[in-house]
Amino acid sequence: MVSYIGVRRIREIVQRVGLGQVLRGMAEAIEADFARWPEFEKVARIASHSAQGVIELMPASDGRRYAFKYVNGHPANTARRLLTVTAFGVLADVDTGYPLLLSEMTFATALRTAATSALVARRLARPGAGSMAMVGNGAQAEFQVLAFREIVGISEFRLVDPDAAATAKLVANMRTMGFAPGAARVCAATEEAVRGADIVTTATAAKRRAAVLTPGMVEPGMHLNAVGGDCPGKTELDPGILLRPDVRVFVEYEPQTRIEGDIQQLPADFPVTELWRVLAGLAAGREHADQVTVFDSVGFALEDYSALRYVHELALERDIGEDVALVPPGANPKDLFGRIAAPGALRAVQEAA
């Protein structure tokens, strides 16, 4: 049987473990898996584009466990009261090829994206960073804000979004999460939110070449966490930012980010550093206090592998989940027919004969 974690079960896990702990645990899992990067078979995700959006498959394997995620990105869904991004995934045993876990990943993706952002910022932001501008207050914003509090220790957030209702929702949810009233400052413009911030997170959804941040907004020593530019034709950073001499750009998996990240606007030989090399101690992170570090985040299959194995571990530990018969149970493996041929089916076959 395959373990199944649907929407109700992931809520139960979050409820029992606590959202902050789930974010910290997921960050630990991702950091540990990135540190053993060479063990993984890696491919850029397989995308199917349409006028409305994109559907992607994201596989990764370390030769022991195989994981893949199905994820869509449809910005116009919001107007239909549907989610822009939904996802689910499977963890399988490489040795037998049998699936072990089928899990919802709409929530798990939001969690792993925020956990990845925060663990990267903990490495790259200047020491003592205390403030973050949150540009884009949609579905990902709460997870970012909470992960940066839990993992980076950020206590001051400046919120900005052209949709005032989105910002109001974020403010209300931050209150629910126990943030002090002064922790969230609503800003009228991106310039205002960004000015003096240690970290700037962009998480916007429009599928176009946007310039959410322009070079004039970027101050020495900032860390930019660019989450929303993650698809061909969908960018957030004015390329002038990336070309500043004081900027260093960090990516998950270079071949994929060249296609999907903000660096798609730059020549293919623009220098970038793969994140795992920093985590494994093979490359420098931030080199001095005035350097501008940019995480050109697109979301890589390895993060989903980590998220699925962590969810699986939590589910086993706490005995949460249910079994589904997605695969026929054991018996004579050469007699597949005998397992589908219920008496009625045979009757129908015999009558036709």
Next chain:
Amino acid sequence: MVSYIGVRRIREIVQRVGLGQVLRGMAEAIEADFARWPEFEKVARIASHSAQGVIELMPASDGRRYAFKYVNGHPANTARRLLTVTAFGVLADVDTGYPLLLSEMTFATALRTAATSALVARRLARPGAGSMAMVGNGAQAEFQVLAFREIVGISEFRLVDPDAAATAKLVANMRTMGFAPGAARVCAATEEAVRGADIVTTATAAKRRAAVLTPGMVEPGMHLNAVGGDCPGKTELDPGILLRPDVRVFVEYEPQTRIEGDIQQLPADFPVTELWRVLAGLAAGREHADQVTVFDSVGFALEDYSALRYVHELALERDIGEDVALVPPGANPKDLFGRIAAPGALRAVQEAA
């Protein structure tokens, strides 16, 4: 909500519709979809190989529906009383990116493989074909035998397998399916089974360069349905067969078959005909009674698309299936946090704050 067809539900469908009718309906769906081949976005499947086997993802889309299948192939599983091939798949709406159907596909793959074999043989075998050699009597054999009876009108089967228990199982299941006692002849050697047969089907599982058939066994006018050679390093036909001057080779999707099919043993410019061109009337099938036609079958994502849409249609028509919450239900799409944040989760977050 997503419709879910697990192992129990696919059995219910087969029971209510009848296995013969399911095979005929699936063949019709596959034939109709192959005939509109240019409408589909096609990619070779994405394979992850290990010492024990392979795990593959197979996506296809016509811009209205998107389908993918997860499938493994692990020949050593049989010794562990596990299935060599297990599978499941998803049908999704391209316009929103939301999944519509999650279905088991271990059975559906067996059905669509046999349905494809039979619809191709109906086009390519010589008219009036009445006998078939079934080389390899494992999990796929019953589905092949039944599909060839239902769709091609084959009435005489010669069965051969080094595993006598596998053949005995096939004979018993054929009796259950209403085949006349004389319809199945057990043969001691492949030569004996093949001699004089109109059609030769090979469905063997060993992941190696096998030569299940050799050039001396092939007679003028035969149709070869080579099902088992479907993976790099896994072939069934001696390359000498394919190089005979009276042979024409038909494939599903040329870029994939070049890698996975029996033609992997031949130069990249070896001439083949894509099946859809025959079905659409753009290329000739069999040209004369003595020609040897070879279907170098590997299994293409379009067949899984057809199988999923057909299973979905049957499930809707007969109101079979159950709903699963694989994706969060509608509400404010920008408030993903509000949907996961059950009271307990918030309490845990607040206590930590």
